[in-house]
Amino acid sequence: xxxxxxxxxxxxxxxxxxxxxxxxxxxxxxxxxxxxxxxxxxxxxxxxxxxxxxxxxxxxxxxxxxxxxxxxxxxxxxxxxxxxxxxxxxxxxxxxxxxxxxxxxxxxxxxxxxxxxxxxxxxxxxxxxxxxxxxxxxxxxxxxxxxxxxxxxxxxxxxxxxxxxxxxxxxxxxxxxxxxxxxxxxxxxxxxxxxxxxxxxxxxxxxxxxxxxxxxxxxxxxxxxxxxxxxxxxxxxxxxxxxxxxxxxxxxxxxxxxxxxxxxxxxxxxxxxxxxxxxxxxxxxxxx
Amino acid sequence: xxxxxxxxxxxxxxxxxxxxxxxxxxxxxxxxxxxxxxxxxxxxxxxxxxxxxxxxxxxxxxxxxxxxxxxxxxxxxxxxxxxxxxxxxxxxxxxxxxxxxxxxxxxxxxxxxxxxxxxxxxxxxxxxxxxxxxxxxxxxxxxxxxxxxxxxxxxxxxxxxxxxxxxxxxxxxxxxxxxxx
Numbered sequence: 299x300x301x302x303x304x305x306x307x308x309x310x311x312x313x314x315x316x317x318x319x320x321x322x323x324x325x326x327x328x329x330x331x332x333x334x335x336x337x338x339x340x341x342x343x344x345x346x347x348x349x350x351x352x353x354x355x356x357x358x359x360x361x362x363x364x365x366x367x368x369x370x371x372x373x374x375x376x377x378x379x380x381x382x383x384x385x386x387x388x389x390x391x392x393x394x395x396x397x398x399x400x401x402x403x404x405x406x407x408x409x410x411x412x413x414x415x416x417x418x419x420x421x422x423x424x425x426x427x428x429x430x431x432x433x434x435x436x437x438x439x440x441x442x443x444x445x446x447x448x449x450x451x452x453x454x455x456x457x458x459x460x461x462x463x464x465x466x467x468x469x470x471x472x473x474x475x476x477x478x479x480x481x482x483x484x485x486x487x488x489x490x491x492x493x494x495x496x497x498x499x500x501x502x503x504x505x506x507x508x509x510x511x512x513x514x515x516x517x518x519x520x521x522x523x524x525x526x527x528x529x530x531x532x533x534x535x536x537x538x539x540x541x542x543x544x545x546x547x548x549x550x551x552x553x554x555x556x557x558x559x560x561x562x563x564x565x566x567x568x569x570x571x572x573x574x575x576x577x578x579x580x581x582x583x584x585x586x
Numbered sequence: 587x588x589x590x591x592x593x594x595x596x597x598x599x600x601x602x603x604x605x606x607x608x609x610x611x612x613x614x615x616x617x618x619x620x621x622x623x624x625x626x627x628x629x630x631x632x633x634x635x636x637x638x639x640x641x642x643x644x645x646x647x648x649x650x651x652x653x654x655x656x657x658x659x660x661x662x663x664x665x666x667x668x669x670x671x672x673x674x675x676x677x678x679x680x681x682x683x684x685x686x687x688x689x690x691x692x693x694x695x696x697x698x699x700x701x702x703x704x705x706x707x708x709x710x711x712x713x714x715x716x717x718x719x720x721x722x723x724x725x726x727x728x729x730x731x732x733x734x735x736x737x738x739x740x741x742x743x744x745x746x747x748x749x750x751x752x753x754x755x756x757x758x759x760x761x762x763x764x765x766x767x
Contacts, residue, residue, distance in 0.1 A: 382648025
């Protein structure tokens with residue numbers, strides 16, 4: 299049933315059973331333009347949506363557990379932005395792959411092998427320093443990627459990217475600010491940050507060599523260069539020696555073989571999804 | 587006989603009436619603001635078959651109020667005698683705080699919420715987003731005592747569009763619709 303059918307006879311003054319508007323791309327012209335391969339577009343939107351959904355879930359795990367109320371609100375807000383991006387990207391995927399599936403089908407009714415997120419997003423939360431370091435890396439990379447995507451040949455994806463860039467700049471600013479405070483703080487905070495960055499380093503190559511957007515004619519090398527340049531700047535401000543926490547170039551990096559883009563995942567994704575999907579699977583006909 | 591020109595004019599009048607109705611819908615999270623004040627309403631049209639099209643743009647991707655806003659626009663337009671209503675989501679150009687009108691800024695301040703900084707042209711092409719690690723340059727005056735001596739407590743607050751600040755003069759905390767441009 300489409301949104302259209304739902305709300306025509308829907309009593310919109312009572313929202314207890316949903317407003318009837320479930321498609322975040324409601325009313326957007328969703329034809330795939332000539333010259334764009336619908337399969338490539340769907341694969342790109344799905345992968346970027348999965349990155350956002352899995353990251354949002356990890357951030358949500360801080361609710362009631364963050365060191366301060368302000369940080370809890372910040373992490374939840376950042377997660378909410380990413381969840382919103384995931385919704386838009388899944389909606390686009392459903393049109394591009396020709397199945398017409400809605401966002402819930404992608405978020406709740408796929409098994410781990412169906413997910414295409416980068417593995418860094420699914421690693422367990424760790425301490426606050428790890429969360430900050432991971433958010434810095436992921437938001438810096440995603441911002442660079444989405445800046446490229448604002449020129450994507452598909453106007454819907456370009457529009458989603460333009461919207462997301464503004465949000466991602468806030469996410470990176472938050473993570474960069476905390477990276478500087480932790481790096482520049484006590485011996486303990488600095489040691490924890492360095493340890494987090496060393497744990498993250500082997501997963502960085504997967505991001506920098508991601509060719510997902512190349513299928514839409516964009517240049518992943520530019521994204522990788524900008525990501526590294528931006529990270530190096532933040533490390534400098536945090537008083538960290540970039541070479542010590544993260545090797546300088548992709549060639550010399552330690553890397554974990556495989557990629558989430560090819561459905562290679564760690565053992566941590568399945569439990570994350572089990573929690574995320576449990577309610578929707580127990581009550582598949584529920585309205586939100 | 588009704589000419590095509592007359593029909594077009596009548597449609598334009600109906601579109602304008604629909605625009606005024608949709609413009610008055612309050613935002614569910616900032617109820618002192620209408621969709622017009624907030625810059626969320628991008629326009630209305632009437633199609634040849636009489637269907638009203640209302641064009642809305644979301645503030646933040648994850649804004650949970652968007653579904654309620656769409657539903658409220660449909661409800662009010664139908665109550666006003668437009669039987670067929672269609673809501674269209676506009677993503678590009680994206681919303682920014684520059685789209686909050688001067689009237690909207692005045693209402694925010696009146697309700698103790700600091701409005702975002704001075705308006706830039708929202709249609710100017712956005713440049714690349716550079717990383718800045720220094721504090722936000724623009725001072726945000728306290729909406730209660732107007733002192734410029736305020737500090738940011740948290741860039742993220744009760745809703746996606748707000749930051750939390752504190753006034754160093756009157757010591758009151760206050761919310762600020764943070765700049766997104």
